[in-house]
Amino acid sequence: MNGKPEETITGGPAAESRGASAGSLFTVDRSRSYDVDLLRSTEFPWTSDTVYLNNASIGPLPERTRLVLEEFNRGRAAPHKLHDRELFAMLADTRGKIARLIGAAAEEIALTVNTGFGIGMAARALPLEPGDIVLVSDKEFPANVYPWLRLEDRGVSMELVPTTAEGWPDEARLLERLRDSRVRVLAVSLVQFSNGYLVDLDRLSAATRESGAFLVVDAIQGIGQLPVDLSRTPVDVLACGAQKWLLSPWGSGFVYVRRDLIGTLDPAITGWLSFEGTDDLTRLTQYNDTLRADARRFELMTLPYQDFAGLNASLDLLLSLGIGRIRDHIRTLHRPVVEWAERSGARIVSPRGASGSGILCVAPEGVREVHRRLKAARIVCSLREGAIRLSPHCYNTVAEMERVAHALAAD
Numbered sequence: 001m002n003g004k005p006e007e008t009i010t011g012g013p014a015a016e017s018r019g020a021s022a023g024s025l026f027t028v029d030r031s032r033s034y035d036v037d038l039l040r041s042t043e044f045p046w047t048s049d050t051v052y053l054n055n056a057s058i059g060p061l062p063e064r065t066r067l068v069l070e071e072f073n074r075g076r077a078a079p080h081k082l083h084d085r086e087l088f089a090m091l092a093d094t095r096g097k098i099a100r101l102i103g104a105a106a107e108e109i110a111l112t113v114n115t116g117f118g119i120g121m122a123a124r125a126l127p128l129e130p131g132d133i134v135l136v137s138d139k140e141f142p143a144n145v146y147p148w149l150r151l152e153d154r155g156v157s158m159e160l161v162p163t164t165a166e167g168w169p170d171e172a173r174l175l176e177r178l179r180d181s182r183v184r185v186l187a188v189s190l191v192q193f194s195n196g197y198l199v200d201l202d203r204l205s206a207a208t209r210e211s212g213a214f215l216v217v218d219a220i221q222g223i224g225q226l227p228v229d230l231s232r233t234p235v236d237v238l239a240c241g242a243q244k245w246l247l248s249p250w251g252s253g254f255v256y257v258r259r260d261l262i263g264t265l266d267p268a269i270t271g272w273l274s275f276e277g278t279d280d281l282t283r284l285t286q287y288n289d290t291l292r293a294d295a296r297r298f299e300l301m302t303l304p305y306q307d308f309a310g311l312n313a314s315l316d317l318l319l320s321l322g323i324g325r326i327r328d329h330i331r332t333l334h335r336p337v338v339e340w341a342e343r344s345g346a347r348i349v350s351p352r353g354a355s356g357s358g359i360l361c362v363a364p365e366g367v368r369e370v371h372r373r374l375k376a377a378r379i380v381c382s383l384r385e386g387a388i389r390l391s392p393h394c395y396n397t398v399a400e401m402e403r404v405a406h407a408l409a410a411d
């Protein structure tokens, strides 16, 4: 135990149905990993027959989250059981949990329905002028391209910076371009969707603090699998949908806006709760044109409450497992496939080491056929930009990755 406190992971209704003692399912020594077998059987029971390595596309809902959604919808069918104050409190809870997850303050979090909303909000609200340039690395996911491209209507141009020969963001080149005073925004993904490249956020943060350009981060492929601490690594805007690595319903997500920036951003679209005092439902027509001082000014209420109820449940699970431990666990999973690639000469498209993440992409000969073979072996993964993308999460095992390596080798 090393004298470290134990952490209890609560199992929710699934645990109770298995006869576990009320509330607590299993305990974890903070200094060690969690019990993956128990996690699989209680929260992801279907893992007994399918190897699911597609979290970069759709993260599965843990059992506890599925049950929370069912329970919420039971109340939704009889809405006299739902109360505005409780619904608002639930969203406040979500903002608090997200803030804890990324080292921010709850006031800096606006809840959104996806990543694109946050990036689009930033593109329209940042104070950009004709002649300004937005830097985007080539090969970014389109959610982080089109909102910037469309700023042409304001005379703001998007510059696609070519990737390195490996197809990864060229950070040295991005930093060089930041020296151009016309560059007002650097928009990057924390982790690239097609190869898992993890940017050096510290480096990009420091460079943008120095140049004065805004740093906007599409974080959907990173948050949930990698620790992020914005209190140590400042960014200006960070957008994230929760449907992938946060194992949450479609329709849940958030955008972080740095505290000092919030008051200066005038959202192009506002919700009826974006204004001060509007939570008092007894005097809604006493209109107030003062935007909220916190990030709620960016929220487009009404939001899908059921999805945020689900997000809360998934966040509880992820926070109790510990994102650092999840990252460490995922790192142990890649080895069998990397060894197969090294033996067979298949190209590993993903970076290894500090720029690596939980996403591992390999490009063997006849990649489409190999992908079909994996599918036939009940191994679920994606084909992206000419490579097989394997994206394991907290519940996957080395034995599963050995199965993948075996299926890859069987030609």
Ligand SMILES: Cc1ncc(COP(=O)(O)O)c(C=O)c1O
Residues within 6 Å of the ligand: 113, 114, 115, 116, 117, 141, 143, 144, 189, 191, 192, 193, 218, 220, 221, 240, 241
């Ligand atoms: C980097 C990246 N950004 C954004 C998205 C999705 O955006 P949204 O949450 O708006 O659907 C994806 C994947 O679907 C992605 O890989």
